[in-house]
Amino acid sequence: MEHPISVRSAGGDAGVDFSLNVSGYLQQFRVSLEALEDHFGLPIDHDEEAQVRAFHDGAQRICAVAKKKPHVPGNNRVVLVSDDF
Template sequence: MDVIDLLPEIAADRHEISFRLTGPRSEVACAITREALEAQFWLPGDADPVRMLKAFADGPRRIIAVAERKVRLRPGEPVRLTADDFQIRR
């Protein structure tokens, strides 16, 4: 899947950033929480919207990889990434 929404949007409450993934037969609405950006991408707690977008832009490969895993687990459903989704489980 590829990111097709090159301009991710920040929610009005600044609690998440939404983006879209597309594949050969589907398009999925996705979001990553601010909590995940703080825990996994070093976003400061008091960051403004510009800094939020920078944190998102700094980690697209990892964000997309985790989103794609969730899409495969729940095809056709919207994806919301939290800090827990980035934890390595053994």
Template sequence: METVQIEPSISPDRRAVIFVLSLREKDHECSITREALEQHFWLQPGASEARILRTFNDGRKRIFAVAERKLLANPGGRVVVTASDFGTRR
């Protein structure tokens, strides 16, 4: 399976990062919550948009792996990666 990144963006309410996961020749809009980035990728509360995107990029491989698993488990559903998708809380 091949994943291709299209530039991520911050949701209008700043509570998530929206990204595209390409899987089986189809693009799927996905997102990861800011809470997940704070709990599992050390994003500081109140971080700038640039810092949020940098944190997302730093954890991109793990985030994409989780999103891909969720997409394969529910092919037609919307993928939202949350803190609980990464197991135990820090």
């Protein structure tokens, strides 16, 4: 499994940001709070620490989905939403 890099809350209700090496390039990703709530057990009344914990609990699946998303050139972030899972 690829290991995510720089996992952190995106702040507020934005989700969790992380980076992943995909095909030799470092790609920026964000997994939405909706996806974390719907698929990874994040409670609705959460804090930023709980967001990151939910990410780590589902990291293997999140990274697998992220690697299948189309790459975005440059520093643009690919957003993973609930429908991606």
